[in-house]
Amino acid sequence: MDTKRRRYFHLENAHNKRLASGILYDEGNVQILWRDDSGHTAEQYASINLVLDLVPGIAVLRLEGDEEGNGGD
Numbered sequence: 854m855d856t857k858r859r860r861y862f863h864l865e866n867a868h869n870k871r872l873a874s875g876i877l878y879d880e881g882n883v884q885i886l887w888r889d890d891s892g893h894t895a896e897q898y899a900s901i902n903l904v905l906d907l908v909p910g911i912a913v914l915r916l917e918g919d920e921e922g923n924g925g926d
Contacts, residue, residue, distance in 0.1 A: 861875070861876055862877050863915045864911045873889065885904065
């Protein structure tokens with residue numbers, strides 16, 4: 854069984870306002886599920902570095918934890 858670990862994260866500004874949230878995979882891929890400026894989304898990026906330049910004012914990358922699932926999820 855192919856398992857992928859997912860780490861949920863939030864991007865916040867210096868005042869702890871959530872600007873975006875999504876999933877970070879062990880391979881380095883990133884999926885953005887919510888952006889404050891556009892609402893629900895399903896954007897995918899090759900690395901977290903690309904996401905950090907996405908929204909102005911990001912000061913905090915907060916990891917929530919992780920979840921294991923199979924590769925088909």
